[in-house]
Amino acid sequence: MIGLSRRAATAPRPGAMPPTDFPAALLRHPSGRWGLALCLLLLGAAAAGPWLAPHPPNLPDYAATLRPPGPGHWLGTDAMGRDQLSRLLDGARRSLGGAAAVTAAITLVGLLVGSLAALSGRWIDAALMRLVDVVMALPGLIVAFGVLGLLGPGYLNLLIALAAADWAYKARIARACALEAVRSPAAMVAREIGVPEWRVLAQHVLPSVLWPLLVLATLGLGGQIAAISAFSFLGLGVQVPHAEWGAMLAESRFHFQIAPWLLLAPALCIFVAVLASNLLGEALRDIATPEARS
Amino acid sequence: MTTIPLSRRWLLAAAAALALTVPGLPARAEGAHPPLRIVTSFAIDSMNPWEDGFWMQEFGQAELLMQFREDGRHHPWLLQSLANPEPTRWVMTLREGITFQNGRPVDAAAVVAAIEAARKHSASAQGAVPEGAVFTATGALEITVTTPAPWPELPGVLADESVFLILDAEAVEAVGEDWAQLVGAGIYTGPYAVTALDDRRMEATAFPGYWQGRPALPGLTVSFVPDANARILAVQNDEADIALYPPLAARPQVEATPGMHFNIGALGTGGFTGFMNLRQGPLADVRLRKAVLRAVDYREIAEDVFRGGLAQATSLYAANLPFALENYRTDPDEAARLLDEAGWTPGADGIRRKDGQRLTLILAIYPQQPDLVPLSTAVQAQLARVGIEAQVVSFDGINQALMEPSNRWDIAMVSSGAAGWGRVQGFLETYLLPDGQRNYGGFDNAEVAGLVTELATAIDPARRTAILHRIQEILWDDDPYAFSFNIHKGRVVVNDRYACYAPGFALYHVSWQTAPCE
Numbered sequence: 001m002i003g004l005s006r007r008a009a010t011a012p013r014p015g016a017m018p019p020t021d022f023p024a025a026l027l028r029h030p031s032g033r034w035g036l037a038l039c040l041l042l043l044g045a046a047a048a049g050p051w052l053a054p055h056p057p058n059l060p061d062y063a064a065t066l067r068p069p070g071p072g073h074w075l076g077t078d079a080m081g082r083d084q085l086s087r088l089l090d091g092a093r094r095s096l097g098g099a100a101a102v103t104a105a106i107t108l109v110g111l112l113v114g115s116l117a118a119l120s121g122r123w124i125d126a127a128l129m130r131l132v133d134v135v136m137a138l139p140g141l142i143v144a145f146g147v148l149g150l151l152g153p154g155y156l157n158l159l160i161a162l163a164a165a166d167w168a169y170k171a172r173i174a175r176a177c178a179l180e181a182v183r184s185p186a187a188m189v190a191r192e193i194g195v196p197e198w199r200v201l202a203q204h205v206l207p208s209v210l211w212p213l214l215v216l217a218t219l220g221l222g223g224q225i226a227a228i229s230a231f232s233f234l235g236l237g238v239q240v241p242h243a244e245w246g247a248m249l250a251e252s253r254f255h256f257q258i259a260p261w262l263l264l265a266p267a268l269c270i271f272v273a274v275l276a277s278n279l280l281g282e283a284l285r286d287i288a289t290p291e292a293r294s
Numbered sequence: 295m296t297t298i299p300l301s302r303r304w305l306l307a308a309a310a311a312l313a314l315t316v317p318g319l320p321a322r323a324e325g326a327h328p329p330l331r332i333v334t335s336f337a338i339d340s341m342n343p344w345e346d347g348f349w350m351q352e353f354g355q356a357e358l359l360m361q362f363r364e365d366g367r368h369h370p371w372l373l374q375s376l377a378n379p380e381p382t383r384w385v386m387t388l389r390e391g392i393t394f395q396n397g398r399p400v401d402a403a404a405v406v407a408a409i410e411a412a413r414k415h416s417a418s419a420q421g422a423v424p425e426g427a428v429f430t431a432t433g434a435l436e437i438t439v440t441t442p443a444p445w446p447e448l449p450g451v452l453a454d455e456s457v458f459l460i461l462d463a464e465a466v467e468a469v470g471e472d473w474a475q476l477v478g479a480g481i482y483t484g485p486y487a488v489t490a491l492d493d494r495r496m497e498a499t500a501f502p503g504y505w506q507g508r509p510a511l512p513g514l515t516v517s518f519v520p521d522a523n524a525r526i527l528a529v530q531n532d533e534a535d536i537a538l539y540p541p542l543a544a545r546p547q548v549e550a551t552p553g554m555h556f557n558i559g560a561l562g563t564g565g566f567t568g569f570m571n572l573r574q575g576p577l578a579d580v581r582l583r584k585a586v587l588r589a590v591d592y593r594e595i596a597e598d599v600f601r602g603g604l605a606q607a608t609s610l611y612a613a614n615l616p617f618a619l620e621n622y623r624t625d626p627d628e629a630a631r632l633l634d635e636a637g638w639t640p641g642a643d644g645i646r647r648k649d650g651q652r653l654t655l656i657l658a659i660y661p662q663q664p665d666l667v668p669l670s671t672a673v674q675a676q677l678a679r680v681g682i683e684a685q686v687v688s689f690d691g692i693n694q695a696l697m698e699p700s701n702r703w704d705i706a707m708v709s710s711g712a713a714g715w716g717r718v719q720g721f722l723e724t725y726l727l728p729d730g731q732r733n734y735g736g737f738d739n740a741e742v743a744g745l746v747t748e749l750a751t752a753i754d755p756a757r758r759t760a761i762l763h764r765i766q767e768i769l770w771d772d773d774p775y776a777f778s779f780n781i782h783k784g785r786v787v788v789n790d791r792y793a794c795y796a797p798g799f800a801l802y803h804v805s806w807q808t809a810p811c812e
Contacts, residue, residue, distance in 0.1 A: 058671070058674070058675075059675060060599075060671060060672060060675055062594070062598035062599060063598075065546075066546060079543055079546070079668070080599075080668055080671055080672075152689065152690065153661075153688055153690065154687070154688075235661045235688065239686055239687060239688050240659075240667045240670055240671055240686045240688075241670070241671040241674060241686065251543075251667075253523055254522075254523065254526075254541065254543045254544040254547055255543075255546060255547050256547075257547055257550070257551065258546060258547050258550045259546075259547075
């Protein structure tokens with residue numbers, strides 16, 4: 001996980017399953033309520049951004065540079081006279097959408113590799129797990145920088161780099177969950193009575209793998225948002241003139257003393273987004289493994 | 295609290311009083327200015343004069359035979375005069391009484407030795423001198439240069455910091471490649487001699503025997519700080535007097551901060567140059583290239599985007615150069631007409647299309663130049679006004695990236711000097727000739743190639759100007775390829791003590807007269 005430690009302790013135990021009243025349990029959980037509300041708010045803003053934005057996000061207006069927040073520009077303007085609110089809304093789609101895409105990609109790759117390792121023969125399992133060991137032995141940051149060095153800077157390349165750096169841990173969890181599910185009495189009985197293999201996988205193995213991975217993915221979402229922002233801050237992610245919260249932070253650094261709104265608004269957005277995904281992830285983890293709360 | 299015994303206090307006081315009365319101590323002890331503190335983005339890696347020596351010219355350690363000045367002409371520096379009695383013969387006469395910092399005299403023999411050492415060890419010198427050129431000491435202070443063909447660029451070559459630094463070649467040869475031994479060896483002639491160099495800073499102290507007079511400062515420190523914001527903060531926190539290479543984006547904040555000044559200097563000789571890709575993409579069509587040139591608003595770039603921190607481009611060359619034309623004009627209507635003529639018609643979203651294809655150009659920039667971000671953003675908006683969509687791609691290592699055929703780009707935005715130190719030949723040969731090392735876009739114009747070849751040996755100033763005028767016309771009217779978005783101006787951030795400091799022209803940051811404002 002880029003920028004964060006691999007939090008094995010937060011992973012739900014293999015085979016954990018969602019409770020039958022999952023939506024109600026999520027809303028009962030204080031962190032779940034807040035996390036869900038904040039996530040829905042941010043996702044709504046990102047989705048409706050093009051309609052909510054009062055100005056074109058990339059259009060310079062050199063007669064209105066570094067305007068403080070006020071009527072016409074509710075969050076002020078940047079050094080090129082671009083509307084800060086419009087750029088925040090536009091940037092939300094890249095910051096949040098990118099993090100969601102990376103999380104989905106590493107979850108899918110982890111699921112495929114982990115399940116394949118668990119369900120295949122000894123040699124394939126050993127080979128895949130040694131590959132996982134190698135990737136996990138490398139710091140995620142180094143892997144991401146390496147991939148970016150090969151592909152060059154850019155938003156899509158950044159997403160690929162982050163996914164390449166972070167799939168291995170998910171694969172190991174998926175393998176453990178799949179192994180436990182395959183060896184569970186229910187799966188063994190199903191096989192004994194002649195249930196086709198694909199149905200055994202679909203009914204007994206996949207749900208046992210998906211739920212822990214979903215919890216992990218939610219917990220990791222905040223880290224991905226922070227990572228995309230950090231790499232874009234360094235100029236390795238989103239390229240000009242497009243908005244992204246980390247890139248907006250980088251653009252604000254020469255003006256933070258006379259135009260602090262340029263720094264505060266994207267920083268606050270990153271903070272709230274990471275907080276929201278962490279609250280939601282913590283709630284999901286608690287629901288998945290109630291014993292962990294005690 | 296520890297107290298100093300009375301006897302020690304008396305000793306310290308006596309020592310201080312003695313120090314103030316001893317002649318020849320640094321100027322600070324005499325109550326003059328403290329040493330100058332500069333922060334710059336580039337590190338001086340070593341004392342190797344053939345690879346890192348050019349820095350020494352910029353900070354007052356080394357000097358050249360000629361100097362390129364703001365009037366766009368070359369003036370004698372260590373030379374008394376430079377004459378061209380015949381097309382293939384130059385005569386250089388040195389000033390009298392100049393010595394290296396180590397005390398050895400700078401005479402014709404020493405200068406010829408420095409030139410020959412550079413020709414032997416420096417790739418820049420090898421590339422700058424035509425084959426068959428001979429430098430001969432023909433008097434105690436006279437050097438004669440003979441060449442098989444006329445060499446009109448010699449004054450510019452002598453003013454170029456990367457070619458012939460005047461140094462004590464004997465002292466340099468003596469250390470082999472143990473360059474650290476050159477610290478304190480006084481191999482140059484400038485007002486400040488290097489006394490320390492590591493990976494963080496260079497220190498230099500005044501050379502009392504400097505030929506123009508006693509240097510105004512006791513010494514200077516040049517610290518290497520790659521981050522632009524950190525350099526500006528160093529001035530703000532009184533850890534530095536002058537910060538070099540501040541991005542123009544920092545200007546509003548600096549100007550709003552008490553005790554700090556963002557000083558803009560004179561017109562430079564280069565700027566952000568655009569190179570169009572003729573090998574791939576829509577710019578193979580000359581009408582599109584002409585349209586791009588006319589769609590760019592050069593005034594807006596200089597005055598609105600950079601608020602006067604850059605100068606408006608009026609031709610490929612800076613207006614202070616004697617051969618510069620004034621042939622650039624922004625004309626969106628003409629640009630639109632050219633695009634119509636080329637078959638690109640506006641779509642519903644304003645972007646032009648032809649055979650279902652959107653007119654999209656890729657602007658290539660690089661992260662080492664932060665000012666390219668506002669520039670490329672402005673150019674995007676300007677091109678959009680005539681129906682051209684532009685996307686920006688940043689390449690790390692721009693020169694290699696642009697020469698790599700698999701990289702897609704249409705207009706490269708590169709900071710370059712079309713006439714660095716008044717020399718035009720190098721830029722034309724490198725960027726515009728078909729076999730030029732940096733002919734990024736595959737430009738191949740037979741007339742330009744012929745003119746550039748002729749220019750290399752054209753000694754008549756009128757003919758040289760005519761050739762350069764014609765090249766500028768071709769690049770605007772006939773076969774656009776390389777063009778200037780702007781012309782750079784020097785810029786620095788300074789504190790109150792150096793509020794009157796003018797950014798050095800042609801990278802002469804420190805002279806013997808550089809001092810705080812009185």
